[in-house]
Amino acid sequence: MISPDIKDFWISWAALLLEGTPFLFLGSMLAAGVTLFLPIEKMLTRVPTSRPLRLAYGVIAGIILPLCECASILVVRRLMKRGLPFDVAFIYFLSGAMLNPITLFTTHTAFLNRHPLEMTLMRFGFGLLLIIGLGIWISFQDSSQILKPNPHLHEHDHHASSKFSMWQNDSLHDFFLMLPYYVVGSAAAAFFNTVVPWKIIAPFMENPWLSPLLAILLAQGMSLCSTIDAFVIAPFFTIPIHAKIAFLISGPLFDFKLLAMYLLLFRGRWIFKFWVAVVLGSLLLSWIQWRLFL
Amino acid sequence: METFPLSGFLDFLTSRILAVLAIGWGGLFLYLGATKNLLFFLHPSFRPWVLTASVGLLVFGIREAIKPSHSCCEHAPSSKVMLLSLLAMSVIFFCPKQTLSWKALAKRGPVGWVGYKTIEQSLSQVPKEADAPVDLMLLSSAVINPAVRTLFDEKSVSVIGQLASNENGPHLSRQYLWCCAADARAIQIPLSDLPTPTLPFETWVEVKGVVEIRGYSVLPLIHVKEMRQIPVPEDPYGY
Numbered sequence: 001m002i003s004p005d006i007k008d009f010w011i012s013w014a015a016l017l018l019e020g021t022p023f024l025f026l027g028s029m030l031a032a033g034v035t036l037f038l039p040i041e042k043m044l045t046r047v048p049t050s051r052p053l054r055l056a057y058g059v060i061a062g063i064i065l066p067l068c069e070c071a072s073i074l075v076v077r078r079l080m081k082r083g084l085p086f087d088v089a090f091i092y093f094l095s096g097a098m099l100n101p102i103t104l105f106t107t108h109t110a111f112l113n114r115h116p117l118e119m120t121l122m123r124f125g126f127g128l129l130l131i132i133g134l135g136i137w138i139s140f141q142d143s144s145q146i147l148k149p150n151p152h153l154h155e156h157d158h159h160a161s162s163k164f165s166m167w168q169n170d171s172l173h174d175f176f177l178m179l180p181y182y183v184v185g186s187a188a189a190a191f192f193n194t195v196v197p198w199k200i201i202a203p204f205m206e207n208p209w210l211s212p213l214l215a216i217l218l219a220q221g222m223s224l225c226s227t228i229d230a231f232v233i234a235p236f237f238t239i240p241i242h243a244k245i246a247f248l249i250s251g252p253l254f255d256f257k258l259l260a261m262y263l264l265l266f267r268g269r270w271i272f273k274f275w276v277a278v279v280l281g282s283l284l285l286s287w288i289q290w291r292l293f294l
Numbered sequence: 295m296e297t298f299p300l301s302g303f304l305d306f307l308t309s310r311i312l313a314v315l316a317i318g319w320g321g322l323f324l325y326l327g328a329t330k331n332l333l334f335f336l337h338p339s340f341r342p343w344v345l346t347a348s349v350g351l352l353v354f355g356i357r358e359a360i361k362p363s364h365s366c367c368e369h370a371p372s373s374k375v376m377l378l379s380l381l382a383m384s385v386i387f388f389c390p391k392q393t394l395s396w397k398a399l400a401k402r403g404p405v406g407w408v409g410y411k412t413i414e415q416s417l418s419q420v421p422k423e424a425d426a427p428v429d430l431m432l433l434s435s436a437v438i439n440p441a442v443r444t445l446f447d448e449k450s451v452s453v454i455g456q457l458a459s460n461e462n463g464p465h466l467s468r469q470y471l472w473c474c475a476a477d478a479r480a481i482q483i484p485l486s487d488l489p490t491p492t493l494p495f496e497t498w499v500e501v502k503g504v505v506e507i508r509g510y511s512v513l514p515l516i517h518v519k520e521m522r523q524i525p526v527p528e529d530p531y532g533y
Contacts, residue, residue, distance in 0.1 A: 232477060
């Protein structure tokens with residue numbers, strides 16, 4: 001007889017695995033396909049050299065070519081492998097996860113009965129500000145201090161293979177390279193989802209100063225997809241709007257699932273700095289929202 | 295020396311481990327996508343994606359088994375990848391085909407009874423005839439929707455859910471999910487005039503009763519006229 005707590009954890013973990021792994025594979029197919037079949041070299045030559053334009057390039061690419069987080073981290077990895085500068089690639093990833101049209105549409109739908117347009121615009125606006133802030137910070141850093149010296153980031157000699165075989169090979173290798181990280185990250189998210197009692201957290205969520213921090217930690221612990229996180233936070237009428245904004249802008253950028261996958265690409269020390277930057281940036285923007293709007 | 299035939303097969307498997315794992319994942323996705331078991335984990339809109347991924351994994355996996363595309367350097371899956379991959383497949387395959395317990399849902403606090411139905415959507419779904427089946431989510435939208443409140447007040451409806459209880463007494467509950475079972479939330483509508491002896495909690499029932507609207511921001515109440523046990527639905531969740 002399995003204890004109900006273990007069964008709940010098991011069901012949540014299996015559900016998260018089933019939700020994410022198909023997209024992890026489809027993302028790896030897409031990532032490999034993009035780099036093999038599209039004229040990446042031509043696109044790379046058009047990457048601007050000035051910092052503000054590179055930032056804009058990454059943000060706009062994320063908005064018009066969106067992918068879910070699990071899939072886009074693979075695309076980013078492949079694009080970096082082909083020579084896309086780290087700052088542009090990472091800003092594209094952040095922008096695609098948070099500012100994509102599907103996420104904005106679901107945010108609008110989730111808040112239909114409470115300021116839908118305002119919440120959607122605030123998620124977009126504050127999310128954009130957060131990404132710009134992070135982008136500026138990242139663009140001033142040395143990528144060799146951020147990226148892991150990764151043996152998996154070298155190019156193969158594929159001269160003897162057909163393009164389809166290369167696609168097959170790259171897709172499978174990317175999928176199985178990323179899978180262990182997703183398995184561990186989803187287990188952590190399932191544990192958080194089934195063990196942490198919201199009812200204990202909820203009273204603290206009413207404190208206007210404390211609630212954004214708790215909302216950020218909740219979003220990062222729950223590891224929800226950015227396309228559905230608004231449905232989870234919208235029904236909590238007692239949580240202040242600025243805490244909801246903190247929840248919505250911090251979750252897509254950093255959570256257990258992503259942490260596990262970041263560990264494949266980035267150095268641990270930099271991941272910690274990035275986490276601090278996401279938390280502080282989200283806190284600051286949510287307090288600004290609290291003092292200025294709604 | 296005579297070679298044990300199994301060892302040859304195992305050697306072949308080892309040399310094709312990437313293909314074996316890909317076919318395993320593809321087969322698992324195909325099995326779940328093609329059966330109703332998937333409904334215990336994911337929103338139905340995910341089914342096409344699961345099936346698409348299964349086709350991709352099977353095609354690549356079978357091609358890889360016939361003719362390995364790449365066998366260079368350190369790129370064969372490590373033992374860590376193999377173990378975690380097998381663990382993840384086992385977690386999915388052997389997982390109990392059940393919904394989350396009410397205890398787990400209760401830890402998540404308030405139920406999600408508003409947010410995604412527009413007034414137009416709600417109004418178009420309110421049945422005209424008496425005792426017609428009504429979705430629990432739709433009924434709960436009366437909390438914030440004055441038009442739905444007007445249409446449902448004193449209306450006789452039929453609702454499906456699980457018997458539950460909280461500090462305010464007996465309820466009819468159903469779990470709703472947006473993406474996967476990990477984000478399931480419960481909607482609970484209070485019941486009164488339950489027939490005695492009452493059925494055990496968590497029993498799936500069909501309740502016929504009259505709705506009492508109790509005002510803005512308060513969940514409606516169902517005065518039970520008739521209640522019967524039903525089998526667990528093929529799709530246990532609402533959407």
